[in-house]
Amino acid sequence: MDLTPYLTGLRDDLAKATALADDATRATADRLLVALEPALRLRLIQALADAAAQLSAELDGDLVDIRMDGADPAWNVQRRAAASEVEPTLVLPEVEDAGIARITLRLPDGVKTRADAAAEASGQSLNTWIVNAVRAQLTIPPAGRSGVRTGRHVTGWA
Secondary structure, X not given: OOOHHHHHHHHHHHHHHOOOOOHHHHHHHHHHHHHHHHHHHHHHHHHHHHHHHHHHHHOOOOEEEEEEEOOEEEEEEEXXXXXXXXXXXXXXXXXXXXXXOOOOOXXXXXXXXXXXXXXXXXXXXXXXXXXXXXXXXXXXXXXXXXXXXXXXXXXXXX
């Protein structure tokens, strides 16, 4: 989504508002708008992301979010799979389940919403889905994982 027309419209509105002002005031207003453009762009992207979160909350399992495409935001819609489209879920064998440990997991709202949708799409509870995700990560050999801590060194990229 190109934000340039919105920022150009704001520039035109400011030019109209300062049309009767002297040259120095108009020049100051123009320089001020140029200096504020990155902050205005960021606020517009934040408003779009908030709108996407509100839409996702009101939709029945579909997720809407904003992703950056270069310098411009782009809408991303993830449709919930219909029951007939759900692929079988990998359930790894229970190896070391002598007992059950309880943990408290704090997730950002957006991550939890996406995890809930993924669990529902796979026909699992959120708990089962998270357990399977952790088990799947534990089956990947350390050399294949990025960001693995080995002793005092961290591998991976940032």
